[in-house]
Amino acid sequence: MRVLGVDPGLTRCGLGVIDARMNRKVSFIDVRVARSSAHLPPDQRLLIIANEIDKVIDSFSPDVMAVERVFAQDNVRSVMGTAQVAGIVLLAAARRGIPIEMHTPSEVKASVTGSGRADKKQIQQMVKRILSLDEVPQPADAADALAIAICQAWRGGPASLTAQPDRYQHGGAGLLPPTEGAGLTAAQKIWAKAERKTRSRTGAKIFR
Amino acid sequence: MRVLGVDPGLTRCGLGVIDARMNRKVSFIDVRVARSSAHLPPDQRLLIIANEIDKVIDSFSPDVMAVERVFAQDNVRSVMGTAQVAGIVLLAAARRGIPIEMHTPSEVKASVTGSGRADKKQIQQMVKRILSLDEVPQPADAADALAIAICQAWRGGPASLTAQPDRYQHGGAGLLPPTEGAGLTAAQKIWAKAERKTRSRTGAKIFR
Numbered sequence: 040m041r042v043l044g045v046d047p048g049l050t051r052c053g054l055g056v057i058d059a060r061m062n063r064k065v066s067f068i069d070v071r072v073a074r075s076s077a078h079l080p081p082d083q084r085l086l087i088i089a090n091e092i093d094k095v096i097d098s099f100s101p102d103v104m105a106v107e108r109v110f111a112q113d114n115v116r117s118v119m120g121t122a123q124v125a126g127i128v129l130l131a132a133a134r135r136g137i138p139i140e141m142h143t144p145s146e147v148k149a150s151v152t153g154s155g156r157a158d159k160k161q162i163q164q165m166v167k168r169i170l171s172l173d174e175v176p177q178p179a180d181a182a183d184a185l186a187i188a189i190c191q192a193w194r195g196g197p198a199s200l201t202a203q204p205d206r207y208q209h210g211g212a213g214l215l216p217p218t219e220g221a222g223l224t225a226a227q228k229i230w231a232k233a234e235r236k237t238r239s240r241t242g243a244k245i246f247r
Numbered sequence: 248m249r250v251l252g253v254d255p256g257l258t259r260c261g262l263g264v265i266d267a268r269m270n271r272k273v274s275f276i277d278v279r280v281a282r283s284s285a286h287l288p289p290d291q292r293l294l295i296i297a298n299e300i301d302k303v304i305d306s307f308s309p310d311v312m313a314v315e316r317v318f319a320q321d322n323v324r325s326v327m328g329t330a331q332v333a334g335i336v337l338l339a340a341a342r343r344g345i346p347i348e349m350h351t352p353s354e355v356k357a358s359v360t361g362s363g364r365a366d367k368k369q370i371q372q373m374v375k376r377i378l379s380l381d382e383v384p385q386p387a388d389a390a391d392a393l394a395i396a397i398c399q400a401w402r403g404g405p406a407s408l409t410a411q412p413d414r415y416q417h418g419g420a421g422l423l424p425p426t427e428g429a430g431l432t433a434a435q436k437i438w439a440k441a442e443r444k445t446r447s448r449t450g451a452k453i454f455r
Contacts, residue, residue, distance in 0.1 A: 083341055086341035086342065122330035123330055123331065123334025126330065126333075129289055129331065130297050130335050133293060141289070
């Protein structure tokens with residue numbers, strides 16, 4: 040299952056792509072940071088960021104997307120631009136029929152580091168380790184985007200299924216995707232389908 | 248010059264269309280309110296609102312757009328959704344090359360009522376009077392969208408030119424659009440072109 044994680048922002052928008060398998064194995068595919076100059080009017084800045092988002096979606100065909108949830112209490116100066124970018128990310132996903140979820144910063148931190156109060160450095164180090172990267176992704180927005188994608192893979196996929204333990208089977212190192220057929224929720228069907236697609240694309244096998 | 252004013256919102260998004268001439272004459276063209284249910288996920292809500300915005304732009308071909316500027320200090324519960332909608336409005340304009348400006352609520356109030364602290368009722372009454380409507384536009388979001396369009400027509404058009412009094416001529420009841428050619432700013436060229444287009448569309452004449 041291919042996941043696109045987005046750390047929304049007008050000045051820097053992180054876009055991280057990973058592949059996720061059901062045994063919690065995640066692998067790095069791509070990361071980039073879309074940028075727009077603060078000297079441009081807001082509509083032109085959004086257009087630049089939106090074009091970059093479209094390019095990443097078209098290039099990597101994510102099965103699912105995730106974007107960080109923005110709070111009005113955060114940095115008041117930049118929060119409205121950040122929310123505007125989150126809006127265009129949500130819309131880009133909806134227009135293509137790609138499921139998208141939002142995760143709070145503390146959910147992302149907890150997923151990746153085990154602590155909802157981890158700092159930037161801890162997140163960067165864990166992202167490097169989890170994805171077996173040679174270096175820490177720079178700038179912080181790049182690492183954050185990958186962390187959001189990892190959070191989606193671990194929480195949004197298997198995590199959301201653990202609420203219904205009778206719907207799936209445990210198998211060795213991790214969870215197995217739900218089998219298709221009656222009794223699956225819409226989200227589970229999407230997941231099962233995405234998982235099959237990923238298996239056929241990567242050649243990876245999941246033993247039952 | 249045709250103006251689309253947008254009062255952004257996820258639950259109700261006001262979309263008001265007017266025609267504006269340089270003598271401050273404005274006339275009503277259309278008003279509607281796009282709605283999305285709070286029971287839907289945010290990406291689906293944005294898609295519904297975005298489709299309505301696209302429909303209005305395609306139907307009325309505005310020369311210029313305006314959207315209310317959202318502040319993080321406003322209603323914290325709804326402000327992020329409102330900012331997301333503002334983002335998709337700005338992007339919709341940028342994608343089509345339609346100039347778009349943002350106006351604060353007090354700028355809109357001051358334009359339409361003369362007071363930056365007017366209440367909803369005063370705005371609705373003034374919108375009704377200015378556009379010679381038989382009834383007050385309902386709900387408030389509809390009146391607000393028309394007020395934003397009027398604000399854009401009066402501030403964004405002629406108002407922005409009064410800063411350069413040598414660039415245009417006074418003529419009777421109001422301002423005349425800038426003549427084309429060298430010496431005009433990009434915004435003035437857009438305005439002059441839009442003005443010609445409106446004249447040819449409505450058959451209205453502006454005497455020099």
